[in-house]
Amino acid sequence: MPNYVVGHKVPDSDSICSAIALSYLKTELGEPTVPARLGELSPETMFILDRFGFEKPELKLSYAGESLYIVDHSDRVQGPDDIDDATILGIIDHHKLGDITTSTPLECWIRPVGCTNTIIKMMYDFEGIEIPKDIAGAMMMAILSDTVLFKSPTCTTADKKCVEALAEIAGIEDYQELGMDMFKVKSAVEGTPARDLVLRDFKDFNMKGQLVGIGQLEVIDLAMLDEMKDGLHADLQSLKEEGNRHSVILLLTDIMKEGSELLVVSDDTSVIEKAFDVTLTENRVWIDGILSRKKQVVPPLQDSFK
Amino acid sequence: MPNYVVGHKVPDSDSICSAIALSYLKTELGEPTVPARLGELSPETMFILDRFGFEKPELKLSYAGESLYIVDHSDRVQGPDDIDDATILGIIDHHKLGDITTSTPLECWIRPVGCTNTIIKMMYDFEGIEIPKDIAGAMMMAILSDTVLFKSPTCTTADKKCVEALAEIAGIEDYQELGMDMFKVKSAVEGTPARDLVLRDFKDFNMKGQLVGIGQLEVIDLAMLDEMKDGLHADLQSLKEEGNRHSVILLLTDIMKEGSELLVVSDDTSVIEKAFDVTLTENRVWIDGILSRKKQVVPPLQDSFK
Numbered sequence: 266m267p268n269y270v271v272g273h274k275v276p277d278s279d280s281i282c283s284a285i286a287l288s289y290l291k292t293e294l295g296e297p298t299v300p301a302r303l304g305e306l307s308p309e310t311m312f313i314l315d316r317f318g319f320e321k322p323e324l325k326l327s328y329a330g331e332s333l334y335i336v337d338h339s340d341r342v343q344g345p346d347d348i349d350d351a352t353i354l355g356i357i358d359h360h361k362l363g364d365i366t367t368s369t370p371l372e373c374w375i376r377p378v379g380c381t382n383t384i385i386k387m388m389y390d391f392e393g394i395e396i397p398k399d400i401a402g403a404m405m406m407a408i409l410s411d412t413v414l415f416k417s418p419t420c421t422t423a424d425k426k427c428v429e430a431l432a433e434i435a436g437i438e439d440y441q442e443l444g445m446d447m448f449k450v451k452s453a454v455e456g457t458p459a460r461d462l463v464l465r466d467f468k469d470f471n472m473k474g475q476l477v478g479i480g481q482l483e484v485i486d487l488a489m490l491d492e493m494k495d496g497l498h499a500d501l502q503s504l505k506e507e508g509n510r511h512s513v514i515l516l517l518t519d520i521m522k523e524g525s526e527l528l529v530v531s532d533d534t535s536v537i538e539k540a541f542d543v544t545l546t547e548n549r550v551w552i553d554g555i556l557s558r559k560k561q562v563v564p565p566l567q568d569s570f571k
Numbered sequence: 572m573p574n575y576v577v578g579h580k581v582p583d584s585d586s587i588c589s590a591i592a593l594s595y596l597k598t599e600l601g602e603p604t605v606p607a608r609l610g611e612l613s614p615e616t617m618f619i620l621d622r623f624g625f626e627k628p629e630l631k632l633s634y635a636g637e638s639l640y641i642v643d644h645s646d647r648v649q650g651p652d653d654i655d656d657a658t659i660l661g662i663i664d665h666h667k668l669g670d671i672t673t674s675t676p677l678e679c680w681i682r683p684v685g686c687t688n689t690i691i692k693m694m695y696d697f698e699g700i701e702i703p704k705d706i707a708g709a710m711m712m713a714i715l716s717d718t719v720l721f722k723s724p725t726c727t728t729a730d731k732k733c734v735e736a737l738a739e740i741a742g743i744e745d746y747q748e749l750g751m752d753m754f755k756v757k758s759a760v761e762g763t764p765a766r767d768l769v770l771r772d773f774k775d776f777n778m779k780g781q782l783v784g785i786g787q788l789e790v791i792d793l794a795m796l797d798e799m800k801d802g803l804h805a806d807l808q809s810l811k812e813e814g815n816r817h818s819v820i821l822l823l824t825d826i827m828k829e830g831s832e833l834l835v836v837s838d839d840t841s842v843i844e845k846a847f848d849v850t851l852t853e854n855r856v857w858i859d860g861i862l863s864r865k866k867q868v869v870p871p872l873q874d875s876f877k
Contacts, residue, residue, distance in 0.1 A: 356668070361675055362659070367668040368873045370725075370865065373681035391697065419676075559676065567674045 267297040268354060269331060271345065272381075273338035274303045275467045278310045282407035283336040283381040284322055286400050287357060290385065291334070293394050298334070301325040303345060307465050309410060309451040316443075317402040317435075337381045339363035342469045342476070357384055359419075360559055364471065379424040380411035386427045402435035409444035410451075413483065413520050417556045445485075448520060452484040454493065459500040462493070463515055470563060472570040475511035478504060479566075481558050487519040487526065494528065498548070501530045512537065518556055525555040540569035573603040574660060575637055577651065578687075579644035580609045581773045584616045588713035589642040589687040590628055592706050593663060596691065597640070599700050604640070607631040609651060613771050615716060615757040622749075623708040623741075643687045645669035648775045648782070663690050665725075666865055670777065685730040686717035692733045708741035715750035716757075719789065719826050723862045751791075754826060758790040760799065765806040768799070769821060776869060778876040781817035784810060785872075787864050793825040793832065800834065804854070807836045818843065824862055831861040846875035 270288045272280020284300035291298035300322035306314070314321065329350035338344060339356050340363030353365065355372035359381050376384050382404040389396050396404070408428050412420035415428075432440040454462055467480040484490060490497070497515060505513040512531035519525070529537050529548045543550045555561045576594045578586020590606035597604035606628035612620070620627065635656035644650060645662050646669030659671065661678035665687050680690050688710040695702050702710070714734050718726035721734075738746040760768055773786040790796060796803070803821060811819040818837035825831070835843050835854045849856045861867045 353668075356679075359676055362662070362671065362673040362677060362679065364670065364672050365668065366670050368870050369667050370665060370683035371668055371681060372683060373662075373668065373679045375677060375679035375681075377676035377678060387697075391693075564674050 266331070267299045269301045269325065269328065269333040270298055270336055271301045271303060271325070271328070271333055272336045273340075273343040273468065275464055276302045276304055276306065276310070277337075277466050278307070278313055278410045279381050279407045280337040281306065281310050281322060282313065282403040283357065283385055285319060286382060286385045286396075286404050287334055287336060287388070289397065289400055290389055290392065290394055294392060299323065301333075307451070308453065309447055312447055312450045313403055313406040313410075316406070317399040319399065319403060335365065336385075338468075339365045339375070340468075340470065341365055342471055357381055357388070359384060361563065376423075378421045379417060379419040380408040382407045382411075383421075383424045383427045386431065396431070396434055398435050401431040402437065405431035405435060405437070405440060406444070406447060409440065410447060413518075413556055414441065414444045414448070416520060416523060417560075418554075419557045419560045448483065448485055452486070452489065454482070454484065454489065459493065459496040460504075463497060463500050463504060468558070469508070469510070470567075472511075472567055475570060476508060477566065477570075478508060478510050478513040479516070479558055479562060480514070481516040481518055481525075483518045483520050485519075485521055487517055487522065490517055494549075498528045498530075501528060505530050514562070516555070516558060516562065520556070523556060524551060524553040526551045527555075536569050537566070540565040572637070573605045575605055575607045575631065575634065575639040576642055577607045577609060577631070577634070577639055578642045579646075579649040579774065581770055582608045582610055582612065582616070583643075583772050584613070584619055584716045585687050585713045586643040587612065587616050587628060588619065588709040589663065589691055591625060592688060592691045592702075592710050593640055593642060593694070595703065595706055596695055596698065596700055600698060605629065607639075613757070614759065615753055618753055618756045619709055619712040619716075622712070623705040625705065625709060641671065642691075644774075645671045645681070646774075646776065647671055648777055663687055663694070665690060667869065682729075684727045685723060685725040686714040688713045688717075689727075689730045689733045692737065702737070702740055704741050707737040708743065711737035711741060711743070711746060712750070712753060715746065716753060719824075719862055720747065720750045720754070722826060722829060723866075724860075725863045725866045754789065754791055758792070758795065760788070760790065760795065765799065765802040766810075769803060769806050769810060774864070775814070775816070776873075778817075778873055781876060782814060783872065783876075784814060784816050784819040785822070785864055785868060786820070787822040787824060787831075789824045789826050791825075791827055793823055793828065796823055800855075804834045804836075807834060811836045820868070822861070822864060822868065826862070829862060830857060830859040832857045833861075842875050843872070846871040 270284040288298040288300040302322045328345045329347045332352040335356045353367045357374045470477045501513045515528040517526040576590040594604040594606040608628045634651045635653045638658040641662045659673045663680045776783045807819045821834040823832040
């Protein structure tokens with residue numbers, strides 16, 4: 266029976282590419298391991314898999330009785346629902362430390378860098394295993410996605426160096442151009458139902474006992490969302506009620522203007538206004554410089570909920 | 572203002588030596604960091620510090636407003652009481668993943684090996700920093716202590732290799748002999764009050780909401796404890812009441828016979844009997860092969876509490 270590697274619910278490119286990269290590494294180290302996923306893939310992730318010739322990882326929601334590695338999260342609400350009945354062999358992540366616990370010792374590689382794949386590259390180097398060309402390409406794309414082409418405040422020197430090393434292994438000359446192609450795919454929102462867009466990159470957080478859902482849509486020009494905003498905002502309300510959430514926030518991020526508009530529905534909008542020191546107008550506000558949910562949205566919200 | 576490194580309450584040699592070793596590494600990397608401790612040192616740890624010329628780390632119980640690295644634990648009950656008001660920069664540990672969480676990304680090196688110092692050696696190698704002779708000696712002793720001279724089932728190939736490499740750096744020819752000298756110091760219990768012996772290596776665990784304290788006394792011959800057992804057992808009862816604990820267990824470990832006698836006080840001894848598939852007689856039982864609290868005592872207890 267193989268081990269699994271799985272990322273968070275509503276998988277993004279980092280969750281999928283790190284599952285592929287880590288399962289190859291572990292298998293090479295003599296521990297048969299396969300990548301899995303907890304949900305459907307975004308157009309961005311499909312672009313990466315197609316470009317480097319990978320199949321979609323197995324859709325697998327239940328892990329009772331299995332052994333697995335967790336990548337790109339350490340929060341219970343983001344992982345498999347039956348994780349208590351599984352054995353967690355390790356966690357590779359670049360977020361705050363969440364509330365997953367284990368009853369046996371494990372392997373954790375958690376670093377304050379821009380992308381899980383940057384850490385997995387360190388693991389390959391540590392173990393002295395060569396990264397295959399196609400895997401290097403997928404890892405590189407995940408880092409470009411997570412760091413928004415190095416523009417995100419989460420981006421570190423380690424991420425940049427890692428992209429350069431991976432680009433060389435993958436034989437890619439202009440990684441910025443390929444990254445921009447990826448963000449164009451990501452920006453193609455026309456004709457997509459509001460719910461699909463909201464859930465494309467959506468994570469729940471437990472903030473002092475309150476469930477807070479935060480989605481993010483990154484586009485190369487916010488103007489392309491103008492006609493969809495009302496529909497998106499209405500859908501947040503439904504999502505809040507369906508999940509008994511305290512708040513749902515959608516970040517509409519303009520990666521060229523380097524800022525985000527927040528669409529908010531909340532039982533108490535003052536908690537959100539306090540977190541960012543802003544005043545919402547019709548439950549919306551543009552904030553310059555906000556590109557990172559992890560570094561610029563979750564920590565102030567968490568403090569505000571205290 | 573420097574950063575701190577601190578191990579768990581009732582510090583053992585691994586907590587102290589890893590605080591010393593990690594603070595040197597971080598300082599060398601340009602991040603001024605000092606070692607600290609949450610309590611008094613055992614004769615074993617004093618033996619190590621004297622042998623390699625170290626002062627006791629600063630006794631520091633409060634970390635509000637400070638930034639710190641946590642070593643040798645990730646359970647809230649084992650760390651500083653005001654950890655919620657501190658910034659956790661990282662966790663280096665070799666136990667199960669506990670319930671400490673953070674609101675910002677951090678650096679975690681957690682591995683299923685026998686000792687935190689084995690992981691810190693990996694960190695030195697990863698960063699390319701040379702380990703000073705005296706620090707190598709202290710790290711080596713901590714590994715010999717935690718792995719019970721390699722006899723513990725927690726001991727891995729990585730721990731053994733690490734001791735050999737550290738012994739060479741420290742210029743120690745017979746590390747087994749030095750390790751045995753350390754265990755002789757550890758075994759010197761005569762004239763020590765029962766409470767001091769019980770607390771010498773004592774950890775609290777949160778098991779499904781119940782507080783369970785588990786102490787361990789390692790000696791080279793269990794017979795030397797014969798006349799003290801009743802006094803020790805009586806003290807466990809007091810300790811249970813003082814801390815509102817569900818259970819207190821003391822492991823009397825004979826490192827030569829390679830097994831442990833469990834002294835138990837509990838609101839429900841059947842949970843403990845079930846965990847180890849044994850029958851207590853006068854709330855005591857000898858179990859062959861039990862040397863490791865972490866690997867052989869905590870996991871079955873945790874399962875039994877589920």
